[in-house]
Amino acid sequence: MIEIxxxxxxxxxxxVLNNINAVFETGKTNLTIGRSGSGKTVLMKTMVGLECIxxxxxxxxxxxMVTMSKKERxxxxxxxxxxxxxxxxxxxxxxxxxxxxxxxxxxNMTNGEMDKRVDFCLDRVNLGNVHTFTTSExxxxxxxxxxxxxxxxxxxxxxFCDEPxxxxxxxxxxxxxxxxxxITEEYNITTIVNTHDMNSVMGIGEHIIFIHQGNLWxxxxxxxxxxxxxxxxxxxxxxxxxxxxxxxxxxEKAVK
Amino acid sequence: xxxFSEIGSYLILLKNVFHIPENPRLYRKxxxxxxxxxxxxxxxxxxxxxxxVGAAIVIQLAANLSNPIYPRWITxxxxxxxxxxxxxxxxxxxxxxxxxxxxxASEIGTMRITEQIDALDxxxxxxxxxxxxxxxxxxxxxxxVVIVVSIFLALMGGWLAGTLTGVISSYDFLDGxxxxxxNKSLIISLVKGLVYSFIISSIPAYxxxxxxxxxxxxxxxSTKAVVESxxxxxxxxxxxxxxxx
Numbered sequence: 001m002i003e004i005x006x007x008x009x010x011x012x013x014x015x016v017l018n019n020i021n022a023v024f025e026t027g028k029t030n031l032t033i034g035r036s037g038s039g040k041t042v043l044m045k046t047m048v049g050l051e052c053i054x055x056x057x058x059x060x061x062x063x064x065m066v067t068m069s070k071k072e073r074x075x076x077x078x079x080x081x082x083x084x085x086x087x088x089x090x091x092x093x094x095x096x097x098x099x100x101x102x103x104x105x106x107x108n109m110t111n112g113e114m115d116k117r118v119d120f121c122l123d124r125v126n127l128g129n130v131h132t133f134t135t136s137e138x139x140x141x142x143x144x145x146x147x148x149x150x151x152x153x154x155x156x157x158x159x160f161c162d163e164p165x166x167x168x169x170x171x172x173x174x175x176x177x178x179x180x181x182x183i184t185e186e187y188n189i190t191t192i193v194n195t196h197d198m199n200s201v202m203g204i205g206e207h208i209i210f211i212h213q214g215n216l217w218x219x220x221x222x223x224x225x226x227x228x229x230x231x232x233x234x235x236x237x238x239x240x241x242x243x244x245x246x247x248x249x250x251x252e253k254a255v256k
Numbered sequence: 257x258x259x260f261s262e263i264g265s266y267l268i269l270l271k272n273v274f275h276i277p278e279n280p281r282l283y284r285k286x287x288x289x290x291x292x293x294x295x296x297x298x299x300x301x302x303x304x305x306x307x308x309v310g311a312a313i314v315i316q317l318a319a320n321l322s323n324p325i326y327p328r329w330i331t332x333x334x335x336x337x338x339x340x341x342x343x344x345x346x347x348x349x350x351x352x353x354x355x356x357x358x359x360x361a362s363e364i365g366t367m368r369i370t371e372q373i374d375a376l377d378x379x380x381x382x383x384x385x386x387x388x389x390x391x392x393x394x395x396x397x398x399x400x401v402v403i404v405v406s407i408f409l410a411l412m413g414g415w416l417a418g419t420l421t422g423v424i425s426s427y428d429f430l431d432g433x434x435x436x437x438x439n440k441s442l443i444i445s446l447v448k449g450l451v452y453s454f455i456i457s458s459i460p461a462y463x464x465x466x467x468x469x470x471x472x473x474x475x476x477x478s479t480k481a482v483v484e485s486x487x488x489x490x491x492x493x494x495x496x497x498x499x500x501x
Contacts, residue, residue, distance in 0.1 A: 077378060089372075105278055105379065
């Protein structure tokens with residue numbers, strides 16, 4: 001479980017995160033939603049320690065990441081997997097080497113054991129035939145799946161995904177979403193996903209927080225989100241032509 | 257004031273770079289890889305520059321020192337000292353600052369803007385050490401090879417050019433080369449090479465590591481890295497020359 005308490009973060013005079021309090025439970029797919037520039041990525045980066053916070057606490061199973069020792073933080077980071085927006089795969093390595101990298105760095109596994117684990121993880125993301133590919137030979141969806149394989153190769157306790165389906169077609173997005181949800185349940189990990197894709201929200205959002213202008217504006221589940229009266233959240237969810245049309249057609253049917 | 261803040265950030269980065277590696281075996285492999293990419297691949301350009309500049313130095317010196325009041329060995333002697341003390345360590349490292357410096361700055365800078373460095377940090381890898389230390393070690397370890405090859409080829413080029421164009425006889429040139437030779441010049445040259453190779457690998461690495469923005473910023477930081485490396489190298493050259501001569 002990850003808990004954030006009274007989290008503040010600013011860049012110069014601009015406050016990016018303002019008194020954020022949230023709990024992300026284990027075994028659940030936790031979603032952070034919000035417009036571009038609302039502070040989702042900064043929130044995620046502060047949680048994994050890539051950005052320093054101004055004040056507040058980030059508790060991983062009760063231990064505050066900010067105050068823990070260097071050694072403790074190091075071992076905590078080994079239990080974190082992260083999928084970046086564009087995959088952040090290492091260009092100089094093949095797909096298999098990308099996935100193998102954390103094992104080579106932090107474990108004493110033999111080459112055979114590492115190969116087995118890499119095969120397993122790549123099979124798990126349905127990419128059993130791209131071991132020798134370079135990262136430039138992969139499509140956007142494949143890059144994201146390799147990034148997921150790399151994130152789970154060390155059996156992490158916490159999985160962070162920053163807009164894992166941005167730039168992907170709707171079908172591939174659903175595939176990535178389902179994969180994240182399956183992995184979360186299968187390994188009982190705490191997963192946090194940043195997204196502004198409403199398909200993801202309705203598909204996998206078990207616990208959702210809505211960030212608006214650096215503030216936590218709304219918190220709930222996917223069943224609650226459709227009935228919310230929160231104006232900002234409604235604007236965020238329904239402010240596109242397709243949902244406007246659908247909403248109008250639903251209302252029309254209801255009137256009839 | 258900004259320059260002091262930059263120097264401070266550079267020193268803090270170096271502190272993180274010189275850190276006990278998480279997996280020394282992996283670092284060893286990276287050092288060998290970087291030696292090939294950064295250093296071995298630079299040997300052809302070093303060879304071409306050394307031969308032709310060495311030839312030009314000898315022809316120029318022979319022409320300038322053609323007055324009979326100068327001893328005939330002076331051309332060979334002056335060429336040797338000039339090439340060993342200045343050309344091989346300073347000029348060649350200035351050239352390498354362009355080639356290696358831009359390579360390092362753009363490689364690390366691209367990794368920074370594509371979040372690959374963030375990925376390393378999240379995994380718990382000391383990204384500064386993992387990315388920069390092998391490059392510095394590779395450049396510093398390979399530096400003596402670069403210097404010796406450059407001196408040899410520059411003198412060979414000078415000898416060939418001098419004798420083929422007839423500006424100096426082979427005997428006079430070789431006589432001058434051997435005159436009063438001690439290892440001091442070679443040692444100074446190697447010391448200079450070690451310092452300069454550290455400069456031309458660490459400054460671009462700092463520029464690449466601290467870049468933020470997009471492709472444009474990577475290009476800018478790469479240019480900045482080369483310019484700053486060259487200026488630092490020239491200043492270091494003056495200091496070392498004063499200290500060691």
